[in-house]
Amino acid sequence: MTSSETQAIKLTQYSHGAGCGCKISPKILDKILHGRTSNADLPAQVNQSSDLLTHHSLIVGNDSRDDAAVMDIGNGEAIISTTDFFMPIVDDAYDFGRIASANAISDVYAMGGEPMMAIAILGWPLDKLPPEVAGQVLEGSRAICREAGIPLAGGHSIDSPEPIFGLAVTGRVRLDHLKQNNTATQGCRLYLTKPLGVGILTTAQKKGLLKPEHTDIAPRQMAQLNSFGALLGKLPYVKALTDVTGFGLLGHLIEMAEGSNLSAIVEFETVPKLPMLDEYLAQKSFPGGTMRNLDSYGHKVAELTDVQRYVLADPQTSGGLLIAVTPDSTEEFERVATESGFHLKSFGELVPRREKVVYVN
Template sequence: MENPTIRLTQFSEGSGCGCKIAPAVLDSILGNRKSVDLEDPMLLVGNSSKDDAAVYQLSDDLAMINTVDFFTPIVDDAYDFGRIAAANALSDVYAMGGKPLFANAILSWPVEKIDPLLASEVLEGGREMCHLVGIPLAGGHSIAAKDPIFGLSVNGVVHPKNIKTNKGAQEGDLIYITKPLGIGVLATALKRDKIKEEDYANMILYATQINSIGKDFGLLDYVHAMTDVTGFGILGHLVEMAEGAGLTAVIQGISLPLIEGVTEYINQFIFPDNTYRNWNAYSGKSEGIIGMELVKFCDPQTNGGLMVAINPTFQKAFESILEQHQQKAWLIGEFNSQSASKVKVI
């Protein structure tokens, strides 16, 4: 057995959601079909819209949500790795406007290289996050493999009329996000031994913050669309929302919030390699992003905040809901009629 103090991030080429397959490669994988998916009218949300989870209708007033999400270590602490991965998976259910019921764990562990007791700490971190939202970690599946991987498959419920997808935005809708950006930058600073203690604390704070407010957003008719910002960066998710709605997202670039300290690392050219992967995938569908601004737009987030499109008539009501739940959110732009670019930064 190797040194028990081994850094988990040594086993990660791309930390957290930054290890996602590149968008262009993923499209080629998903597009290479030799058979047609079975059509089922009860499958309300499937894989056609690149949404956060699948939704299956069980009755007139009940639908089941299912998601699966896992990744390689984003931090070296095993317990925090489990917490972050679990929070990220749980947030997919909340991003659909639903409520989680139970979860199953997914664990890959290099048992010959890393002490299996660290895997138990990862699981404990995941169990703790499930406990925080009041659900059991009911079971799971594990394998011995060369890379440590952890995540959850989460099952939840939602009323069919409360489902929020990433394609329901309407012209004029305001766009809010509920967390500042920069998790990928901070994770890279950690991996390079450049991160400050206070910045690491902020990274853990945001990466373990579950987007449970999404369940309350699901009850609001004036919330037209919702998604969580993860590995494709805010630009990628804006493109998905705009394409799904046939609109253009007009973003006030200066309004994008960054986690405190992130700008300092960007100025030192400390950010994930996958930032360029996202830029290469989405730059052709955007305009107005200049120079190093691409980092904040394309930084891969792990358990990033919710991005919400709301009817502007209800802006005060929405902000009142945020205040009641002590939930921060930033207004970053609006959806306008479709133009040549899916995302326009002004």
């Protein structure tokens, strides 16, 4: 197959979902995980008697809704383990590999850690798409892994009805640098490192509405590594950290606030947003995942306008880092962020628990 033939293939035509919008909704996920075994319920021989685990303990597992699993390895350090994969959110195979890889690696950064290596997860419809296109996906993945300073060390592939790609990523973090999404404190100010709206733009592209001058915005943003998280892990005034993906800003903010037994107040005008969203929302360009999100957690949010719903619940693929910073350290934090290339301003704060989890002004 020639290069021009592979470039003519549009990957999004071969999948029913796209990017992190493929995520199972929070409400359905609750049903799947209901009654799950907690780590405390594991047999003693699993937690304690194994030679491998004698001095190791799982400190973040599936009994919290954090971004990755974390195991204390007994020397002041911990190992981070995560996986993420999805169906194409862009047509270009190389970009798909880059975006899926940046998205998966982000979970390590969201714990305040540094990635060590990645393993590829590939599902490919060999009866529909040539293997050369899958090779381009892997090339995109290798490019992002190189940027993150880690090897793409192996992987596993299957013949599947739809194209799927992602990574399993191993990372590390010092225990005193570990960040979680449920450890925020009252008064913390909220920051976001990437503007919202990639779900709206990618939906506009699928509908044929996206203007040529906007075609590169979402892919470029989604392929941006969240490596800032490794620095955030070293900042003691960063009290909680997570990344914003398929549940939208509202969903991940609810996890942070609710997990910390707090509520959040959001100033909508100061939330980072891509500037061209209004014109696409006027054309009803928003992904189906937005309404699934709202159906899952809308009862936890105070009244919203339509625009606020569509933007704040927009599923993000490889979205930005959501950061909770102690109120007396915001000036120092913003200085550090600026030095790292991020011009951040707070868009809200965490307050004592109220009737709703999130209020939007």
